[in-house]
Amino acid sequence: xxxxxxxxxxxxxxxxxxxxxxxxxxxxxxxxxxxxxxxxxxxxxxxxxxxxxxxxxxxxxxxxxxxxxxxxxxxxxxxxxxxxxxxxxxxxxxxxxxxxxxxxxxxxxxxxxxxxxxxxxxxxxxxxxxxxxxxxxxxxxxxxxxxxxxxxxxxxxxxxxxxxxxxxxxxxxxxxxxxxxxxxxxxxxxxxxxxxxxxxxxxxxxxxxxxxxxxxxxxxxxxxxxxxxxxxxxxxxxxxxxxxxxxxxxxxxxxxxxxxxxxxxxxxxxxxxxxxxxxxxxxxxxxxxxxxxxxxxxxxxxxxxxxxxxxxxxxxxxxxxxxxxxxxxxxxxxxxxxxxxxxxxxxxxxxxxxxxxxxxxxxxxxxxxxxxxxxxxxxxxxxxxxxxxxxxxxxxxxxxxxxxxxxxxxxxxxxxxxxxxxxxxxxxxxxxxxxxxxxxxxxxxxxxxxxxxxxxxxxxxxxxxxxxxxxxxxxxxxxxxxxxxxxxxxxxxxxxxxxxxxxxxxxxxxxxxxxxxxxxxxxxxxxxxxxxxxxxxxxxxxxxxxxxxxxxxxxxxxxxxxxxxxxxxxxxxxxxxxxxxxxxxxxxxxxxxxxxxxxxxxxxxxxxxxxxxxxxxxxxxxxxxxxxxxxxxxxxxxxxxxxxxxxxxxxxxxxxxxxxxxxxxxxxxxx
Amino acid sequence: xxxxxxxxxxxxxxxxxxxxxxxxxxxxxxxxxxxxxxxxxxxxxxxxxxxxxxxxxxxxxxxxxxxxxxxxxxxxxxxxxxxxxxxxxxxxxxxxxxxxxxxxxxxxxxxxxxxxxxxxxxxxxxxxxxxxxxxxxxxxxxxxxxxxxxxxxxxxxxxxxxxxxxxxxxxxxxxxxxxxxxxxxxxxxxxxxxxxxxxxxxxxxx
Numbered sequence: 042x043x044x045x046x047x048x049x050x051x052x053x054x055x056x057x058x059x060x061x062x063x064x065x066x067x068x069x070x071x072x073x074x075x076x077x078x079x080x081x082x083x084x085x086x087x088x089x090x091x092x093x094x095x096x097x098x099x100x101x102x103x104x105x106x107x108x109x110x111x112x113x114x115x116x117x118x119x120x121x122x123x124x125x126x127x128x129x130x131x132x133x134x135x136x137x138x139x140x141x142x143x144x145x146x147x148x149x150x151x152x153x154x155x156x157x158x159x160x161x162x163x164x165x166x167x168x169x170x171x172x173x174x175x176x177x178x179x180x181x182x183x184x185x186x187x188x189x190x191x192x193x194x195x196x197x198x199x200x201x202x203x204x205x206x207x208x209x210x211x212x213x214x215x216x217x218x219x220x221x222x223x224x225x226x227x228x229x230x231x232x233x234x235x236x237x238x239x240x241x242x243x244x245x246x247x248x249x250x251x252x253x254x255x256x257x258x259x260x261x262x263x264x265x266x267x268x269x270x271x272x273x274x275x276x277x278x279x280x281x282x283x284x285x286x287x288x289x290x291x292x293x294x295x296x297x298x299x300x301x302x303x304x305x306x307x308x309x310x311x312x313x314x315x316x317x318x319x320x321x322x323x324x325x326x327x328x329x330x331x332x333x334x335x336x337x338x339x340x341x342x343x344x345x346x347x348x349x350x351x352x353x354x355x356x357x358x359x360x361x362x363x364x365x366x367x368x369x370x371x372x373x374x375x376x377x378x379x380x381x382x383x384x385x386x387x388x389x390x391x392x393x394x395x396x397x398x399x400x401x402x403x404x405x406x407x408x409x410x411x412x413x414x415x416x417x418x419x420x421x422x423x424x425x426x427x428x429x430x431x432x433x434x435x436x437x438x439x440x441x442x443x444x445x446x447x448x449x450x451x452x453x454x455x456x457x458x459x460x461x462x463x464x465x466x467x468x469x470x471x472x473x474x475x476x477x478x479x480x481x482x483x484x485x486x487x488x489x490x491x492x493x494x495x496x497x498x499x500x501x502x503x504x505x506x507x508x509x510x511x512x513x514x515x516x517x518x519x520x521x522x523x524x525x526x527x528x529x530x531x532x533x534x535x536x537x538x539x540x541x542x543x544x545x546x547x548x549x550x551x552x553x554x555x556x557x558x559x560x561x562x563x564x565x566x567x568x569x570x571x572x573x574x575x576x577x578x579x580x581x582x583x584x585x586x587x588x589x590x591x592x593x594x595x596x597x598x599x600x601x602x603x604x605x606x607x608x609x610x611x612x613x614x615x616x617x618x619x620x621x622x623x624x625x626x627x628x629x630x631x632x633x634x635x636x637x638x639x640x641x642x643x644x645x646x647x648x649x650x651x652x653x654x655x656x657x658x659x660x661x662x663x664x665x666x667x668x669x670x671x672x673x674x675x676x677x678x679x680x681x682x683x684x685x686x687x688x689x690x691x692x693x694x695x696x697x698x699x700x701x702x703x704x705x706x707x708x709x710x711x712x
Numbered sequence: 713x714x715x716x717x718x719x720x721x722x723x724x725x726x727x728x729x730x731x732x733x734x735x736x737x738x739x740x741x742x743x744x745x746x747x748x749x750x751x752x753x754x755x756x757x758x759x760x761x762x763x764x765x766x767x768x769x770x771x772x773x774x775x776x777x778x779x780x781x782x783x784x785x786x787x788x789x790x791x792x793x794x795x796x797x798x799x800x801x802x803x804x805x806x807x808x809x810x811x812x813x814x815x816x817x818x819x820x821x822x823x824x825x826x827x828x829x830x831x832x833x834x835x836x837x838x839x840x841x842x843x844x845x846x847x848x849x850x851x852x853x854x855x856x857x858x859x860x861x862x863x864x865x866x867x868x869x870x871x872x873x874x875x876x877x878x879x880x881x882x883x884x885x886x887x888x889x890x891x892x893x894x895x896x897x898x899x900x901x902x903x904x905x906x907x908x909x910x911x912x913x914x915x916x917x918x
Binding site: 550 | 747749809813821
């Protein structure tokens, strides 16, 4: 039985077997995060405790359990633990914040030697803490011993937060069992897949794993980290030094020597600007940029083939990390495996994979993270529903069956052809009750009222959260249309003048910035997170995989509230999802019609059709010309025609219409 | 004379604080064009800080940056049906966005503009990106004399005849800028009249 509430590094022996089982069983029944350790998880100079264990349960005092014959030995064990805790407190500079262990040891720790099995559970109950401030202190200690180091300790508020925004900003991170397994476990396979919904902490985990590998003693591992999105790459590049610093990594980061962090493609002028550009430079092979005929998967494929032909080929990285893996195709992953000596770690969003029929993504993940610590559960459910068009006319866009729902942390209850879907309740920010009935709000408006509405929302946020800062808010527009850039400029001006906040535009500056609200298109928001997210869209909301996937991705970026503003013409959409939110607020679940076989087939066909977006425009044009029975020797004039006249993004139907029209015209002129 | 007044706040003014390179001049043009599209013009100046676009026998922006500072530069666009043009190129917000991104990328990557244009895959992010139009738009903006000058009443840095309290700075680059002192503090209207070719000229008494 899989138990995501329990983690242990204790070697099970006869003398402790029954205890370990009992504690494991308890964690599962109570659904309480429980660590049972024979030594701290981070590397340190000490040795495992011979006959003692540390039992840490969230919300309880740390329990030192001993199996010693005499009290002196047990007392020595307790002293050793205190010394080790003291070592970590000093190393990670917690002392100035929480004081010396002797000052609070008795408040946070209980010691027990030779407790009987029958008394154990009662003893655990006696250790429950009823004071939120003390729980926070205990969590900080648990974090030190389990490797969840809080990098914001110097400005973390130790007292229990008073509102959701302070809870978000002062969250004490404590890895759950799935996350701890990923960081401290190892698997004997080349590519290791970690899947989780948006907000399950994938990126944070990758950073911890990078630190583990980069600082591994007696090894000089060469580690690379890449993702498709340039803003995310920039953000990570800023985060890594801060993170390493907070993790007290004493050695200086050898950027572009032992640690690489880049977006996936890069530029030929700067070899370290991208994963691909670095490889081209490293192996002295030609760099290819984007064009009408070339996409990223093509350049990966070509490079892979060229590398395979190289004599004396050697991988250039020991470990490679890929974030937002769903943005890539198999050609990229083949290349990753080839250039990496040991492991490729790929993190991807399980939900976004629903939109792919690629066999690579149907492989079961090695680590599945089901707890979403960022997004409000209600926002998550509604975003899923919108993303898959679950409440709309058939055929809808996709379906999560019972197994997948469970992996995503959903409860799924079937009643004939209706599925009742809800999320397992989760305290995301310690003990603050932060779920609210307004976590996702929809506004159906006339386009002329968008700017005013957005300003009004921000004013309301400022009113409700006095500590809110500009960088806590992101505004994202859904479609890459000219008119959205016009609205964005108006929004910037209004925010500058009416709110007096500075604005950073993701599509221009490619980075988030302190004291600036983040305003961006869809391309620059993946992987980022904000307390508040405002999304706007113009025109009809199409039921396409691409748009709905983007919508899901945007709305799930928020910790507290997501606001979705769209055109008043989408009456049906507004009414369906407003009802959905009401149902969710009332019952904590939504009811959805389970697709029949026929609809499932249509869903799959649509996914395959939408995957044509992975093809180049040239590929698509040729496929359509083939369908139209145009002779191959005439293809070139159609390519020229589309290249010169088609500027509207990737729209199969429109390209088809243009090709047919052009073909008609040529035929008529010749006739 | 066409006159457009925008009473603007400190955050808008901040966008015109630094001028060191030709790219900064281009960003000034882009920012003023953005302001033109995003803000409703005001009837009167009623702010300590404002932008005033004057289109007459000359075409200039006057930017009152603080009580003691006003700067001015060329307004390179023609205004046709509420849209800004230079020649056959329409400078709408989409075009301005792409230009700004490219200019900032040239700064960041320390590469010439044309390398950035041909090298980056901007079509991915901006589906309506038209490379020929972008190059034209950039070239048109570059061909103008920016006509930059700044008039200051600067008590804090006053240093006799070397840095008169009231002065005008012409040009922006460190090696070319030059300063002329005023014996009295000029008012804003007088500064605007200096640029008006139809008005009688001011004289420097030597």
